[in-house]
Amino acid sequence: MSTNINLFSPYKLGDLELPNRIVMAPLTRQRAGEGNVPHQLNATYYTQRASAGLIIAEATQVSPQGQGYPHTPGIHSPAQVAGWQLVTEAVHQQGGKIFLQLWHVGRISHPDLQPDGTLPVAPSAIKPQGEAATYEGKKPFVTPRALDTAEIPAIVEQYRLGAANALAAGFDGVEIHAANGYLIDQFLRDGTNQRTDKYGGSIENRARLLWEVTEAVTSVWDSQRVGVRLSPSGTFNDMRDSHPLETFGYAAQALNQFNLGYLHIFEAIDADIRHGGTVVPTSHIRERYTGTLIVNGGYTREKGDTVLANQAADLVAFGVLFISNPDLPKRLAANAPLNQPDPTTFYSGGAKGYTDYPFWSVAS
Numbered sequence: 001m002s003t004n005i006n007l008f009s010p011y012k013l014g015d016l017e018l019p020n021r022i023v024m025a026p027l028t029r030q031r032a033g034e035g036n037v038p039h040q041l042n043a044t045y046y047t048q049r050a051s052a053g054l055i056i057a058e059a060t061q062v063s064p065q066g067q068g069y070p071h072t073p074g075i076h077s078p079a080q081v082a083g084w085q086l087v088t089e090a091v092h093q094q095g096g097k098i099f100l101q102l103w104h105v106g107r108i109s110h111p112d113l114q115p116d117g118t119l120p121v122a123p124s125a126i127k128p129q130g131e132a133a134t135y136e137g138k139k140p141f142v143t144p145r146a147l148d149t150a151e152i153p154a155i156v157e158q159y160r161l162g163a164a165n166a167l168a169a170g171f172d173g174v175e176i177h178a179a180n181g182y183l184i185d186q187f188l189r190d191g192t193n194q195r196t197d198k199y200g201g202s203i204e205n206r207a208r209l210l211w212e213v214t215e216a217v218t219s220v221w222d223s224q225r226v227g228v229r230l231s232p233s234g235t236f237n238d239m240r241d242s243h244p245l246e247t248f249g250y251a252a253q254a255l256n257q258f259n260l261g262y263l264h265i266f267e268a269i270d271a272d273i274r275h276g277g278t279v280v281p282t283s284h285i286r287e288r289y290t291g292t293l294i295v296n297g298g299y300t301r302e303k304g305d306t307v308l309a310n311q312a313a314d315l316v317a318f319g320v321l322f323i324s325n326p327d328l329p330k331r332l333a334a335n336a337p338l339n340q341p342d343p344t345t346f347y348s349g350g351a352k353g354y355t356d357y358p359f360w361s362v363a364s
Contacts, residue, residue: 002309002310003308003309003310003311004309005021005308005309005311006021006304006305006308006309007020007021007022007301007304007305007308007316007329007332008020008021008022008329008333009021009308011053011292011314011315013054013224013261013262013292013315014222014224014225014261015224016054016097016172016173016225018053018054018097018315019053020052020053020329021053021304021308021314021315021316022052022053022304022315022316022318022328022329022332023052023053023054023055023056023294023296023315023316023317023318024049024052024054024055024056024317024318024322024328025056025296025317025318025319025322026056026057026058026059026101026175026177026229027058027319027322027323028058028059028069028072028347029045029058029346029347029354030069030070030071030072030347030348031045031071031349031350031354032071032072032073032074032083033083035077035079035080036061036067036071036072036073036074036080037073037074037077037079037080037082037083038073038080038083038084038086038087039083039086040086041350041351041354041355042073042083042086042087043086043087043089043090043091044090044355045354045355046087046090046091046096046098047087047090047091047093047094047096048326048327048355048359049096049322049326049328050091050094050095050096051094051096051327051328051329051330052096052322052328052329053097053315053329054097054098054099054315055091055096055097055098055099056098056099056100056101056175056227056264056317057084057087057098057099057100057101057171058072058073058101059072059101059103059177059182060072060073060074060075060084060100060101060102060103060162061073061074061075061076061103061104061105062074062075062076062102062103062104062158062159062161062162063076063104063158063162064076064114064115065104065114065115065120065121065158066103066104066105066158066183067105067109067113067114068105068108068109068110068113068120068132068133068182069105069113069133069347070113070133070134070135071348075100075102075162075165075166075169076158076161076162076165080165081165081168081169082169084100084166084169084170084171085169085170087169088169088170088171088172089170092170097172098171098172099171099172099173099174099175099225099227100166100169100171100173100174100175101174101175101176101177101229102159102162102163102166102174102175102176102177102217103177103182104155104158104159104177104182104183104184105120105182105183106120106121106122106123106144106182106183106186107120107121107122107126107127107128107141107144107183107186107192108120108128108132108141108181108182108237109132109144110132110134110139110141110142111142112132112134112135112136112139113132113134113135118145119142119143119144119145120142120144120145121144121145121146121147121151121155121183122144122145122146122147122183122186122192123146123147123183123186123187123192123193123194123195123199123200123209124146124192124193124194124195124200125143125144125145125146126143126144126192126194127141127142127143127144128141128181128237128238129141129238130237130238133347146195149197149198149199152199152209152212153212155183155209156209156212156213156216157216159176159213159216159217160216160217160219160220162174163216163217163220163221164220167220167221172225173221173225173226173227173261174217174221174225174226174227175226175227175228175229175264176210176213176214176217176226176227176228176229177229178210178213178228178229178230179229179230179231179234179264179266180231180234180236180237180239180266181231181234181236181237181238181239182237183209184209184210184213185230185231185234185239186239187199187206187207187208187209187210188206188207188210188241188247188248188251189206189239189240189241189244189247190206190241190242190243190247191239191240191241191242192239192240193206203246203247203250203251204250206247207250207251207254210228210251211254214226214228214255214258214260215258218258218260223258223259223260223261224259224260224261225261226258226260226261227260227261227262227263227264227294228255228260228262228263228264229263229264229265229266230248230251230252230263230264230265230266230285231265231266232244232247232248232265232280232284232285233267233268233277233278233279233280234266234268234277235271235275235276235277236271240276240277241278244277244278244280245278245280245284248280248284248285249280249284249285249288252284252285252288252289253288253289255289255291256288256289256290256291259291260291261291261292262291262292262293262294262314262315263285263289263291263292263293263294264293264294264295264296264317265282265285265293265294265295265296265313266296266297267282267295267296267297267298268280268297269297269298282295282312282313283312286312286313292314292315293313293314293315294313294314294315294316294317295307295312295313295315295316295317296316296317296318296319299316299317299318301332301335304316304318320341321338321341323341323346323353323357324338324339324340324341324342324357325338325339325357325360326355326357326359327359327360330360331360334360336360337360339357339358341353
């Protein structure tokens with residue numbers, strides 16, 4: 001059934017009043033300062049985009065072990081908390097709302113990025129195809145070390161502490177990153193999880209880490225200030241699953257028990273289809289998840305309006321368009337021209353390709 005709801009309709013997300021349904025997707029930009037500490041340039045970047053109904057800040061590692069790329073921010077040290085406070089205060093001064101995405105990359109790392117040069121950890125010792133990004137350039141991935149069962153509570157505690165630090169840093173909420181081939185996603189899928197303990201085998205066991213992390217995070221935050229991101233169709237970071245419809249249908253339905261703020265679905269993109277991924281329709285998730293649903297994946301104004309009007313989702317997240325258009329809601333509302341993004345600056349540099357994209361004005 002079609003409605004009059006569109007991208008510019010307000011939305012009540014728990015106790016938060018969002019002025020529109022346009023979400024800024026979490027975007028890794030690799031511009032944290034020394035010690036993986038956010039700084040003023042990051043505050044400027046997010047403040048420029050404060051007109052989004054909700055900003056979901058970039059993936060942020062919950063521990064040194066969780067890092068997988070150079071210059072990505074953390075949320076595990078006092079300096080990082082103070083750095084993020086610069087960001088949240090600046091965004092709030094502009095009337096914006098901002099969540100932080102909590103991240104552990106698992107096997108998608110390299111000894112060069114790990115404390116004391118140790119191996120990255122994973123559910124199973126399965127080497128991903130491809131190369132890791134290090135401070136010295138690209139290097140082949142290594143075979144990770146499988147976590148012992150007794151180590152997993154400490155991983156869960158990393159997420160809990162990250163959630164507590166995000167609260168101290170002034171965020172409005174947090175998103176648990178369980179997508180895109182990182183640690184929680186590695187546990188969820190049987191292509192990367194070949195464990196025989198209580199975290200492996202059945203779907204229920206493979207989802208156990210997600211449940212434990214969600215319980216830990218919601219012990220810090222009101223559950224309505226917590227979201228989860230999944231990528232049911234994703235092949236990024238050499239991911240696969242034998243029965244993704246069953247795996248992610250179960251995960252979506254079981255997440256209802258937590259009364260979360262939202263479930264965020266990164267939908268299938270062309271690369272997933274090219275790499276043989278099974279497309280899990282968002283309708284498959286919508287039928288099973290009863291709360292707020294955010295969708296993300298190559299949306300335009302027209303496509304976003306349509307998915308909202310048809311009640312196939314409640315909010316729409318935009319990624320690349322927010323990189324090059326800091327005032328994206330204004331441009332979409334006016335059907336104004338959009339700045340073209342510069343992919344060469346997505347993951348490196350300073351202000352160039354980060355805070356120097358022009359704002360739109362009628363005069364322009």
